[in-house]
Amino acid sequence: MNTPTLSDLGWSDHFARQLEDGDTPARVAEVHRSLLVALTPDGPVRLAAPSGAGSFAVGDWVGMRDGAARVRLAPKGEIARKAAGRTVARQLVAANVDTLGIVTSCNADFNAARLERYVALAAASDCLPLVILTKADLAEDPRAYLRQAERLSPLVTALALDARDADEAARLVPWCGPGQTLALVGSSGVGKTTLQNALTGGAEATAGIREDDAKGRHTTTYRALRRCAAGGWLIDTPGMRELQLADSSEGIDEVFEDITDLAAACRFSDCAHETEPGCAVRAALEAGELEPERLARWRKLEAEDRHNSETLAQARARHRGFAKKIRAIQRDSRRRKGD
Numbered sequence: 001m002n003t004p005t006l007s008d009l010g011w012s013d014h015f016a017r018q019l020e021d022g023d024t025p026a027r028v029a030e031v032h033r034s035l036l037v038a039l040t041p042d043g044p045v046r047l048a049a050p051s052g053a054g055s056f057a058v059g060d061w062v063g064m065r066d067g068a069a070r071v072r073l074a075p076k077g078e079i080a081r082k083a084a085g086r087t088v089a090r091q092l093v094a095a096n097v098d099t100l101g102i103v104t105s106c107n108a109d110f111n112a113a114r115l116e117r118y119v120a121l122a123a124a125s126d127c128l129p130l131v132i133l134t135k136a137d138l139a140e141d142p143r144a145y146l147r148q149a150e151r152l153s154p155l156v157t158a159l160a161l162d163a164r165d166a167d168e169a170a171r172l173v174p175w176c177g178p179g180q181t182l183a184l185v186g187s188s189g190v191g192k193t194t195l196q197n198a199l200t201g202g203a204e205a206t207a208g209i210r211e212d213d214a215k216g217r218h219t220t221t222y223r224a225l226r227r228c229a230a231g232g233w234l235i236d237t238p239g240m241r242e243l244q245l246a247d248s249s250e251g252i253d254e255v256f257e258d259i260t261d262l263a264a265a266c267r268f269s270d271c272a273h274e275t276e277p278g279c280a281v282r283a284a285l286e287a288g289e290l291e292p293e294r295l296a297r298w299r300k301l302e303a304e305d306r307h308n309s310e311t312l313a314q315a316r317a318r319h320r321g322f323a324k325k326i327r328a329i330q331r332d333s334r335r336r337k338g339d
C-alpha cells in the first residue's frame with residue numbers, strides 16, 4: 001500500500017492547532033521501553049522519548065524535532081486501564097481511537113452486563129461504540145441479539161456477521177477507512193483475530209522496527225498500529241486485549257442516562273434508591289418503566305467503578321492496613337507455635 005498522507009494517518013485541525021513551529025507531526029505506531037516508532041508521510045521514524053516512552057500511547061500524535069518526540073499533542077480521546085499490581089495506576093492503552101469495536105458472539109458469550117461495561121468504557125474514552133456480533137451463522141436468530149445490543153444504549157450501533165466471510169467482514173469498512181482508527185475488544189475466542197486479518201488482508205503493513213533491532217535486524221510488521229486494506233488503522237496491543245473497566249464513571253453515566261436522569265428527580269440528592277421517600281428510581285421500577293436487571297447492572301458497575309477509581313493514596317492505605325493485619329496474624333501464629 002502507498003505511503004499514507006497526514007490525513008490518511010488521522011491528522012486533523014484538532015492536532016494542527018497544537019503543533020508548534022519547528023515541530024513535525026508523527027503518529028505513534030509502537031511504544032517501546034525507551035523509544036517510539038512513529039509514522040509520517042515520509043515513512044516510519046524511530047524517535048527518542050526524552051519525557052519517557054511510557055507517557056505516550058499507540059495512536060498518539062507527537063510533535064517531533066531532531067529525532068525526538070518533543071511533545072505529545074493532546075489526544076481527541078484516550079483509553080486507559082487500571083494497571084495490574086499493587087498500585088492503582090492509570091495506564092495508557094491507546095489514544096485517538098475513533099471507534100471501539102466491541103466483539104461478542106451470538107451465543108453463550110453474549111452478556112448484556114459485559115457489553116454495557118465496554119460501552120461505558122467507549123464513552124469514557126470518547127470512542128464510538130460499535131457492537132460486532134460474530135458467529136451470526138451459528139445463531140438461529142441473530143436479529144434477537146442485535147435488538148438486545150441496540151437496546152443497551154442509544155449510543156450503540158450493532159452489526160451481526162460471520163467474521164470468517166470476507167464480504168461480511170467488509171461491512172466494517174465504514175469504521176476503518178482513511179484517517180479512521182478502530183480497536184477491537186472482547187473475550188478470547190469471539191473472533192477478533194479473524195476480523196483483524198480480514199480487515200488488514202492478513203498482511204501486516206510495511207516496515208516496522210523493534211527496539212532490540214538496534215543492530216540492524218529489521219522486522220517487517222507493526223503489530224500495534226496496523227494498516228487496514230480500506231486505508232484506516234487498527235490498534236492491536238496486549239493492553240487492548242486485556243482491557244477492563246477503569247475510570248469510566250463518566251461513561252457509565254452516559255450509558256445509563258435513563259437511570260441517572262431518574263436519580264436526578266429523587267427527592268434527596270444522596271438517595272440510595274432503597275427506602276427513601278420520593279425516590280424516582282423506585283417509582284419507575286414499580287411502574288414497569290425500568291427493568292430491575294438494568295438497575296442491578298448499574299449498581300454493580302457503579303460499585304466496581306468506585307472500587308477501581310480509588311486513589312493511589314487510598315490503595316496504599318488499604319495495603320498498609322492489610323500488611324499490618326497479615327503481620328499480626330503471622331506474629332500470632334509464631335507465638336502460638338512457640339507455646
Ligand SMILES: Nc1nc2c(ncn2[C@@H]2O[C@H](COP(=O)(O)OP(=O)(O)OP(=O)(O)O)[C@@H](O)[C@H]2O)c(=O)[nH]1
Binds near residue numbers: 135162186
Ligand atoms: N462459525 C464462525 N466461527 C467464527 C466466527 N468468528 C470466528 N470464528 C472462529 O472462532 C475461533 C476463534 O476466533 P479468533 O478470531 O481466533 O478469536 P479471538 O477473539 O481472536 O480470540 P483470542 O485470540 O483468544 O483473543 C476460530 O476458530 C474462528 O475461525 C464466525 O463469525 N462464525
Ligand SMILES: [Zn+2]
Binds near residue numbers: 266267271274
Ligand atoms: Zn432514589
